[in-house]
Amino acid sequence: MLKTEEIDRLFKAIQQYQNIVLMIHRNPDGDAMGAALSFQRLLVKLNKKVNVIAPNMFPDFLGWMKGSDEVIIATKQFKLASQLIEEAEMIVCMDFNSFSRLGTELEPLLVQSKALKVIIDHHLEPDQSFDIVCSETDTSSTCEIVFQIIKGTIYESHFDKFMAEHLYVGIVTDTGSFSYNCNRASTYDAISYLMKLEIDGEAIHRLVYDTYSENRMRLLGLCLSERLVVLPEFSASFIYLTKEDLKKYDYQTGDTEGVVNYGLSISGINITALFTERENKIRISFRSKGEFDVNAFARTHYSGGGHRNASGADSNASLDETIQIFKEALSMYKNQLNF
Ligand SMILES: [Mn+2]
Known part of the structure; x- marks a missing residue:
């Protein structure tokens, strides 16, 4: 209050x-x-x-x-x-x-x-x-x-x-x-x-x-067609972007804004993440549906935080390792995620 x-x-x-x-x-x-x-x-x-x-x-x-x-x-x-x-x-x-x-x-x-x-x-x-x-x-x-x-x-x-x-x-x-x-x-x-x-x-x-540049729209296309991974066993999905991807589409601040939400728009998916490889770290955004708490998830597994259904974190591990941590963490919440 x-x-x-x-x-x-x-x-x-x-x-x-x-x-x-x-x-x-x-x-x-x-x-x-x-x-x-x-x-x-x-x-x-x-x-x-x-x-x-x-x-x-x-x-x-x-x-x-x-x-x-x-x-x-x-x-x-x-x-x-x-x-x-x-x-x-x-x-x-x-x-x-x-x-x-x-x-x-x-x-x-x-x-x-x-x-x-x-x-x-x-x-x-x-x-x-x-x-x-x-x-x-x-x-x-x-x-x-x-x-x-x-x-x-x-x-x-x-x-x-x-x-x-x-x-x-x-x-x-x-x-x-x-x-x-x-x-x-x-x-x-x-x-x-x-x-x-x-x-x-x-x-x-x-x-x-309604302000996308052509590059931003095509980067979104890449995310959805090539960089989206769905893990039905955990009701989870994620999208990842490499440095090279960002460079190819002349990434500008804000271009990945909202991208994370697409992973959650898939029926039956209750948690999603966007991993973006930046200069010296991996930027992560999390989204969830309902009671599943991605604030706690981000805090526990990546020292991040935010809100129950929207949070974020930075990782100093490599992109592959950061995604691996995500997959391993998911396996601990299998029951909570299949609602
Ligand atoms: Mn706010």
Whole structure:
């Protein structure tokens, strides 16, 4: 549950501090961007100096979001990012639950910072290192939490079309266009409220989803025809991509976004994974149906984490070894997976 005391403390801190930094996680997604840009909009209206910092670049399909061009990308402007973090009186971490999701360059800066540290997030088991915790795992998205935080306060009158569009992006993308993590009436109450601010949900959907490059579409084709492995005995599937695959299709950040979900679209499959071979590690995404907990699965077998039905991890083993670990882990859950 979002605690009203924490929301009160958050707004008291906002009144108190002038210089605020909003941080989002590595590989920013629609939820992180939507949450930070809408919250920034509120804080700017309250005459705060507020910057959004992302560890690395957001995908192109979010480039239309107003204010995205002012997000400070640490890989491009590290000096500026570190200076802003150092000067900040208050740092709000949005859509991630531990400093480690910032990557090795920014993490120490956050740890050293004397700023008041706030988390606004919906991932399981947030770090204990935050001063103010606005975390609720039983919700669609961080954007929905930002909505809940503001709604019902004296700041509610600041909601505008700009904020509504951005919050809508986060809810749509974190629920896969209302196909998972979306069985709560509160999500639709929020959507209904945002719609009344005259946003064009259909246009936003097109801007976010109908943006494939030819290479990205062909990479998806490769994934489905050549790189998909189905393991019916475990109700499991996985897709893998090698470095060479990514190179061949001129991989751009975000090109594998959503690919993992196809493995779960097969009838009778209850867990799936996407293994992507990057420069010095294997990036893994997990998805599951129903009660099978891929947050616990990722934590136990790969020191990763996330949500019950969507999680991720990095592996330092080779691609083959990483896939082997997956297969061996599956055999421990055979009964839980055949539901
Ligand atoms: Mn999220």
